[in-house]
Amino acid sequence: MDAVKNLDAVDATTSFQVKSFFDSAPLLKDAESISRKLTQFIHQNASLTGSEGPRRVVCVTSGGTTVPLEQRCVRYIDNFSSGHRGATSTEYFLKSGYSVIFLYRRGTWQPYCRSLPDDPLLECFKLTSDSSIQVLESHAEAVKSAISGHHDAVSGGYLLKLPFTTIFEYLQILRLIATSMKILGPNAMFYLAAAVSDFYVPWESMAVHKIQSASGPLDMRLAQVPKMLLVLRKEWAPTAFCVSFKLETDKEILLEKADTALKKYKMHAVVANELSTRKEVVILVTESGKVSVYRENDLSVVESPLIKLLVEKHSTYIMDPNA
Amino acid sequence: MDAVKNLDAVDATTSFQVKSFFDSAPLLKDAESISRKLTQFIHQNASLTGSEGPRRVVCVTSGGTTVPLEQRCVRYIDNFSSGHRGATSTEYFLKSGYSVIFLYRRGTWQPYCRSLPDDPLLECFKLTSDSSIQVLESHAEAVKSAISGHHDAVSGGYLLKLPFTTIFEYLQILRLIATSMKILGPNAMFYLAAAVSDFYVPWESMAVHKIQSASGPLDMRLAQVPKMLLVLRKEWAPTAFCVSFKLETDKEILLEKADTALKKYKMHAVVANELSTRKEVVILVTESGKVSVYRENDLSVVESPLIKLLVEKHSTYIMDPNA
Numbered sequence: 001m002d003a004v005k006n007l008d009a010v011d012a013t014t015s016f017q018v019k020s021f022f023d024s025a026p027l028l029k030d031a032e033s034i035s036r037k038l039t040q041f042i043h044q045n046a047s048l049t050g051s052e053g054p055r056r057v058v059c060v061t062s063g064g065t066t067v068p069l070e071q072r073c074v075r076y077i078d079n080f081s082s083g084h085r086g087a088t089s090t091e092y093f094l095k096s097g098y099s100v101i102f103l104y105r106r107g108t109w110q111p112y113c114r115s116l117p118d119d120p121l122l123e124c125f126k127l128t129s130d131s132s133i134q135v136l137e138s139h140a141e142a143v144k145s146a147i148s149g150h151h152d153a154v155s156g157g158y159l160l161k162l163p164f165t166t167i168f169e170y171l172q173i174l175r176l177i178a179t180s181m182k183i184l185g186p187n188a189m190f191y192l193a194a195a196v197s198d199f200y201v202p203w204e205s206m207a208v209h210k211i212q213s214a215s216g217p218l219d220m221r222l223a224q225v226p227k228m229l230l231v232l233r234k235e236w237a238p239t240a241f242c243v244s245f246k247l248e249t250d251k252e253i254l255l256e257k258a259d260t261a262l263k264k265y266k267m268h269a270v271v272a273n274e275l276s277t278r279k280e281v282v283i284l285v286t287e288s289g290k291v292s293v294y295r296e297n298d299l300s301v302v303e304s305p306l307i308k309l310l311v312e313k314h315s316t317y318i319m320d321p322n323a
Numbered sequence: 324m325d326a327v328k329n330l331d332a333v334d335a336t337t338s339f340q341v342k343s344f345f346d347s348a349p350l351l352k353d354a355e356s357i358s359r360k361l362t363q364f365i366h367q368n369a370s371l372t373g374s375e376g377p378r379r380v381v382c383v384t385s386g387g388t389t390v391p392l393e394q395r396c397v398r399y400i401d402n403f404s405s406g407h408r409g410a411t412s413t414e415y416f417l418k419s420g421y422s423v424i425f426l427y428r429r430g431t432w433q434p435y436c437r438s439l440p441d442d443p444l445l446e447c448f449k450l451t452s453d454s455s456i457q458v459l460e461s462h463a464e465a466v467k468s469a470i471s472g473h474h475d476a477v478s479g480g481y482l483l484k485l486p487f488t489t490i491f492e493y494l495q496i497l498r499l500i501a502t503s504m505k506i507l508g509p510n511a512m513f514y515l516a517a518a519v520s521d522f523y524v525p526w527e528s529m530a531v532h533k534i535q536s537a538s539g540p541l542d543m544r545l546a547q548v549p550k551m552l553l554v555l556r557k558e559w560a561p562t563a564f565c566v567s568f569k570l571e572t573d574k575e576i577l578l579e580k581a582d583t584a585l586k587k588y589k590m591h592a593v594v595a596n597e598l599s600t601r602k603e604v605v606i607l608v609t610e611s612g613k614v615s616v617y618r619e620n621d622l623s624v625v626e627s628p629l630i631k632l633l634v635e636k637h638s639t640y641i642m643d644p645n646a
């Protein structure tokens with residue numbers, strides 16, 4: 001089967017940059033254990049069939065990647081992202097009958113936790129006079145739904161959580177996930193909500209020790225991260241349905257950049273966000289046009305209609321991946 | 324009273340740099356509410372007297388500061404710090420009868436929480452069959468001591484927690500704290516464990532929108548953050564006992580830099596850490612020499628003997644601040 005239309009090979013320059021990136025990246029710790037978990041999770045889910053055919057699996061990436069500035073890392077560049085989008089979307093994918101591989105930045109928001117305060121343990125509980133632990137009435141519902149939602153998804157085998165910190169970890173794990181998901185064919189989806197660094201310091205040109213501050217201003221030159229979306233789409237996961245994200249602070253250039261991403265990286269859909277309004281509205285950009293997706297009211301989230309729309313588009317894609 | 328010996332004024336260059344830094348910094352949100360909390364906390368504690376004289380107050384700073392690279396911040400430089408040192412030290416200060424102003428980076432470790440897993444709510448609790456929340460037996464002790472330790476300190480009025488994210492917030496709040504603590508004279512201590520950026524992008528020269536990645540490598544020039552330790556010591560808190568920290572990855576230059584900090588910034592003590600061994604041993608550098616402080620065993624923490632030693636040095640200082 002020629003599963004993919006119009007998908008030329010990745011150009012030689014990108015191939016070279018990608019190879020350099022991975023060759024120079026520090027080795028991923030726990031690569032074996034991650035691969036084992038992935039294989040088990042995907043095989044288990046691949047054998048499940050629902051009313052609408054084989055169970056679908058989506059890889060949701062979430063939170064920002066870091067770029068170390070020193071090999072023994074004290075300083076790094078970080079991309080702002082609370083991980084709220086990825087965590088909330090994970091809930092709606094699970095609700096829609098998908099299994100989810102949640103590739104998240106350590107310390108960012110987790111699924112089912114968005115109604116909790118910043119520091120749930122210290123803010124939601126008290127000790128009673130007989131020193132047993134009691135949840136405060138005001139937070140009881142939020143705590144219960146966080147614990148039960150999370151527990152059902154993980155112990156049911158529908159949610160696999162994999163953490164990352166640096167861009168080196170992120171891209172190495174993403175490659176492992178994509179390769180493992182190949183057997184799912186068009187039933188696989190990538191929902192790439194993580195805020196990935198555009199620039200990095202190649203590992204071999206990085207200072208080994210902490211950069212010293214004694215001698216005036218600091219000049220830094222950062223290299224561009226190779227365009228991994230293209231490699232994901234063309235080589236790692238050529239049969240999967242791929243959704244990427246664009247976040248900009250300047251509305252003017254947002255849609256233009258989303259359009260470019262759609263064409264350049266052959267994405268099936270691009271979700272365009274403006275930083276200041278991203279919780280109320282996003283624009284879904286596909287080959288067939290642009291649709292503004294609004295949350296229904298102040299109490300709901302934009303991820304609810306967004307995931308509904310994407311699930312529909314994924315269904316259409318599964319019926320004819322070459323359309 | 325001439326409370327401070329040999330404390331010349333801050334030199335003109337530093338003064339100018341400090342003024343530029345604060346003049347160009349974005350205004351601190353909630354400055355009034357923070358000031359109000361501080362005044363109340365300090366007045367309340369200033370009126371308390373224990374067996375060893377007036378109650379002492381320490382400001383513990385903890386976690387790393389961020390440096391935004393864009394005004395509408397998507398990317399920033401961060402300093403690695405879990406906040407473990409600051410959070411654990413806070414517990415030992417409280418245990419030693421100090422009150423603590425805990426100035427911490429959002430999301431870093433909190434006092435009394437170090438025996439908990441990364442995500443305590445999702446890892447320490449389960450729902451029972453009648454859907455009530457139950458703590459897992461394996462984590463019950465850790466959860467209880469986190470909740471009760473935290474609750475006793477906060478509701479007793481001995482612990483005030485103030486969060487920061489950027490270096491602009493950190494230094495503005497630190498200045499507020501120092502000014503408020505002046506009335507405590509030598510009973511005040513600063514324990515500056517936060518990992519503060521050495522470099523920053525001055526707000527007015529910062530890109531307003533997200534830096535675009537289309538056009539090749541990124542060149543950045545970062546300015547040095549003015550030496551605020553000197554200003555803290557000489558102007559903001561001239562009568563307080565001041566402890567700063569040096570973290571290096573290279574052992575060779577660590578002690579040299581700790582010595583320099585002691586002299587240049589007139590600190591009363593400098594805690595020298597090497598990144599790889601910082602949990603087992605630190606070196607306390609004072610005018611009277613260097614002392615290696617080791618944790619007692621694998622189950623204990625180095626903060627226990629360290630705070631004990633610092634409390635002794637603070638007692639000596641209180642008896643004769645001009646010695």
